[in-house]
Amino acid sequence: MILSLILMSLWTIIWLLYLNQLPAHRRRNPCRLPPANALQKYLRLLLLPCSLTTAYLLNGLDGLFLWAFTAPLTGFLLALILPYPQHPNRPHRRELAKRSQSPQIPAMQIRLSSLLTSAFIVSAAFLGLSPAARADRPWQDAHVQAQITAEHELSLPLATSLSSLPDGSPFALGVTGKLYRLDPVDGHLTTLMDELPPITALTATAQGLWAVTQAPKPALLNIAPDTGVILNHIGFGSALAVGSHISALQVTDNKAFLVDDGAPAFVVIDLQSGHAERLLEGAPSLSSHAPLIRHGQPVTTAQGQSRTGGNVHFLLLDHSKNWLFYQTPTGPLYRIGTTILTDSSLGPAERIEAMTNWRRTPSLGGMAITRDDTLYMVDIDHGDLLAFGADRLPWRLLHDDRLYDAQAISLLKGRTGAQEKLAILTEPTAPTNGVNPASTTNHQHLLEITLP
Amino acid sequence: MSPRLRSILRLFHRWIGFPAGVFLFILCFTGSLACFSPEIQDWMQPSTTLHAPLPPMTSSGLTEAGRRLKEQLNAGHFAFLRLPSPRDPVFRLWHYDGHIFLGPALAPDTGLPLPGRDVPGGTFFVTLHSHLYLPTPWGQVVIVVAGTALLATLLTGLWLQLRRFLPDLLLFRPHAARQRRWLDLHLLGGTLSLPILFIIGLSGTVLQAQKLFQLASPPHHPSGHASRHQAQSAAPLSIPADTLPTLARAGQQQWGTVAEGFFMQTGHDLSLYAPDNLHFCLQRQALTATHTTIPARPLCPTLHSLVLGLHNLRWAGLTTRWFYCLSGLLGCIIIGSGMILFLQSEQNSLAHLSTVSIAQRSLQQGYAALTTATILGLPLATLALFWSTRLPAPSALPPLLWEEGLFFGLWGLSLLHACVSRHAATWQLALLATLGAGTTGLDLLTRPFHTGRPLLFSAVDALATCIGITCLSVLLRPIHKRST
Incomplete structure (x- = not known):
């Protein structure tokens, strides 16, 4: 009996040490030992033969069997008894x-x-x-509202993609896939480099611009933001499917995460090895299941049918680079850990389980995230600018009729002072649907919004 | 692993695992109970547990017991006399009725019969474990097939889980969805006890396969060789009165103990067989009046004895046997959770169909009924058997027949009930909870309060109460959920 208690204690230590060396999102250990190190590893390995020898010396053959039986039972009991820590993905x-x-x-x-x-x-x-x-708490008006401080008419037709570097310089994509630097002062567009292949998705990071080109050959490009020179070029391999269209991407230090709205899936590219992998293909949270509503009316196709929001369109990375937020234009907003996508030992079922419904949202025309992990969304259903921070308090920052036509949003650094600003791209108001026919133009507009 | 290979492995794992799981659950459950066969016998016959302090075996007691053995042998019953041991402190003058061992218990100090009737006892579960109460070759065949299926299921399961074997070794998510929770439990138990399950499964299968081979090609006896039965029917046995005490003393000198050893007729002699728990490998060494010493033999004379030692663990101490029993129950959890997973995935696949035919629905009901009868019906029948040994039998039936009939009848009823009712599991859980929770009360009411083995009774009662409480908590869970 004493031996079995000794053995169970030793096995408990071994299992706890084993749990301690697992990555945080797999750990089920309520006692945080000092971070896993070589000493713990050797201790764990040493305890196995030590406990076996002790068992044999104390109880002979009986001890050996006891050693073998106590291992699974202790592990089983530990796994059932140990409080299950809050799973970071859930x-x-x-x-x-x-x-x-x-x-x-x-x-x-x-x-x-x-x-x-x-x-x-x-x-x-x-x-x-x-x-x-x-x-989900309802959206509430913020005490201090945001303000539209400027509006510029854009000279060239732009795609629904805006992104800005950490210093606040915005970049935009033309409808033909051309890359433009956008001057937030007057809305002037400057071509970055003429020789670039047509780009379908863009994100700006501290490492420069990252863009996806699908023709002539699908590739991920790293582009210098000042000169437009291609710094890196990574092929997709077989990670794209028939009908694939990359709608958004986010890049960490060594991985690129892309969402495919043509054939809904995640694509993860290792920037070092260039290995590309297609994950979570056809997962339900990557597709819209509701009609897209603009200004209170379902958006219809040319045939008069309601349009769904399509597939996953927005992808944002939080400041710690541990979480990806993604959603279709009709919501809801989902969150998934970057480690979930990069840990090769996880299976599809676990990945699907880790796709966490983060919040319901109305139909959106754009989404951006700040350094303090506040999400800014443009609600095209009600014409509002919404903010949803890490405190999970939902605020309505602004209502303006122009926001019904929002197509993209990006952060802008304040030109004066530390106040943060947003740029919102709005489409030209359709003449037949126009609320105010006088303001109908054929040009897109850029709204500059000062946040409270 | 390619998705195709994965789906093939999964198909094999599920469709081998589910049908074999029914038998494997029975084998694991009865195997766990068989670890404590003498203790179960004592619980069912509380009068044989005597009063503290337990009287030791005396020479006069042994002589008297020997006289009774001789009477039985002369009357044509092939009986044997098992000596008292700390696990079962009385003489057992037993004979084999084709399924189980039956016979009176004799007091260790006087050799006189103790009050009490025959009960199925612990050997009932040993028999159920070793050939499922089926006619001779079929029991072995079924067990060999089920054992092979276990090994195949373990291997396919290991292959499926290979990549996540180490990272997910202790993974259990209590808040996850129902199917994920069961899968976690299945994988947790399965991966942790994989080596043990493999060794137990392999050794059990080998043992039964050996039996089958023996049945297929019986050993050739030279002419003139008489089997034990032929010998005993030839002429009355003449045993001098002091043979048994003399042999017992010789056995004491030879082996250090004769507790759990037994006297049995071999030819015209009476032999004292060494206790089974003496060595790791089972050696049926025997002393006779003419050969009171035997030369030392190798520790494991045959492969069969080694496998037997590995599977039966008769040599092991109490703690190891407890852990062995718990490992068997862990096996039940793994198999039970696997069956539930199978059921859920079949249900899910039906849920995706737009129209479900009656055949598909009744097949699904059949799977559910089998699962219920296996996971709930067997423990229910077992508890009912425990209860029936303590309660008076209907006067029209011999008690033994009634008790065994109750066990199999209730088990069959559980299957039938599950076939016709969708809420069978709930009712059977409720009955199981009632029987489990009431066992302690029944035990205290139907035995003398002061007993020589208080721990034995408390352990059995505690286990039954655990089953009762577990069932009760499962039953109350939806109500608790609704209230919160």
Whole structure:
């Protein structure tokens, strides 16, 4: 009996050390040991023969069998008993409740103290009971509203894609796939480089511009933002399917994440090796399941049928580069961990499970994210500018009729002071549907909005 | 792994696993109970557990028990006398009725019969485990097929999970969706106890296969060789009165203990067989009046004895046997969860169809009924058997027939009930909860309060209560969910 208790304790230590070395999103360990290191690894490996020898010395053959039987049973009990930490991909209601209390979520600080763990579980359970945290709160008018400070008419037709560098310089794509630098002062468009192949999606990061070209050969390009020189060129391999159309992309230090709205899927490209992989093909959250509503009316096709929002269109990366937010034009907004997409040991079922419904949204004309992980969305159903931050409080920042026609949104650094600004691209108002026929033009507009 | 290979493996895993799972669940469950066969016997016959302190075996007791053995042998019953041991502190004058061991329990100090009637006892589960109560070759055939299916299922399961074997070793997500939760439980148990399941499954299959080979080609006996049965029917046995105590002393010297050893007739002699728990490998060494010492033999004389030692673990201490029993129950959890997963995936596949034919629906109902009868029906029948040994039998029936009939009848009824009713599982869970939770009360009411083995009774009662509470919590869960 004593030997079995010793063995179970040793196995518990071995299992806890094993859990501790798993990546955070797989860890089921309530006692955060010091971060996994070589010492722990050797200790874990050493404990196996040590426990086996102890068992044999103390109880002979009986001990060996006891050693073998206690291993799975201890592991099984541990897995059932250990409190399941809030899975980073799943905003469990307790976590949501906790978030609504504090704007910054501390990483799960777990010490080798059951007291703290119990306190956390009890408090989380207590908070989980509050009903308000479970539901999507309604959008509410912000106390201080945003303002449209400028409007420029654009000389060239642009695609529905805007992106800006961390310093705030915006870039836009022409309908022919041409890359333009956009002057936010007067809305003037400057061609970046004439020789670039036609581009279908664009994002601007600290490493320069990243663009996707689908003709003549699909590739991911890294373009210098000042000269337009192609710095890097990565092929897609077989990661595209028939009918693929990359609608948005985000890039971290070593991976590029792309969404395909032609044949709904994620494409993940390793920037070092150039290996491209197609994931979550046809997952339900990558397609719209509702009609696209603009100005309270379903948008119809030429045949008079309601248009759905199509497939996944928006993709944003949070500041920590751990989370991707994505959605179709009709919502809802989903979130998935970047590690979920890059961890090759995960299967499709687990990835689908990690696609977390983050919030319902109305039909959107654009979405952008700031450094503090606040999402700005243009609601084309009601003509509003919405903000949804890490505190999960939904604010309506502005209502303007021009926002019904929004096509894209991007952040702009304030030209004066630290105030942040947004640029919103609006399409020309259709003459037949125009509210105010006087303002009907054939040109797109760029609205500059100052945030409160 | 390519999706095609994965789907093929999955197909094999599911369609081999589910039909074999029915038998494997029975084998795991009864195997776990068989680890404590003498203890179950004592629970069912509380009068044989005596009062504390337990009296030791005496020479006069042994002589008296030997006299009774001789009577039985002379009357033509092929009986044997098992000696008292700490696990079962009485003489057992047993004979084999074709399925189980039956016979009176004799007091270790006087050799006189103790009150109490025959019960199916622990050997009932041993028999169920070793040939499923089926006629001789068929039981073995079914078990060999089920054992092979277990190995195939384990291998396909391992292959399917190979890439995530280590990263997901301790993965269990209690808040996940129902099917994911069951899958986690299935994988958690399966991956952790894979080596043990493999060894137990392989050794069990090998043992049964050996039996089948023996049945197919029986060993050739030279002419003039008499089997034990032929020998005992030839002439009355003449045993001097002091043979048994003398042999017991010789056995004590030879092996250090004779507890759990047994006296059995071989030819015209009475032999004392060594206890089964003496060595890792089963060695049926025997002393006779003419050969009171035997030369030392190799530790494992044959492969059969090695496999037997590995599978039966008779040599193991109490703690190891407990863990072995728990590993068997873990096997039940793995197989049960696998069957539930199979059921859910079949249900899901039906849910995607626009029209479901009556045949498909009744097939699905059949799968559900099989699962219910296996996972709930067997424990239910087992608990009912435990209860029936403590309660009076209907006067029209012999108690033994009634108890065995109740076990199989209830099990069959559970299947029938699950076939005709959609809510069978709930009702059977409720009955299981009632029987499990009530076992302690029944035990205290139907046995003398003071007993020589209080831990034995508390352990069985506690296990039954655990089953009852588990069933009750499963039953109350939807109500609890609704209230929160």
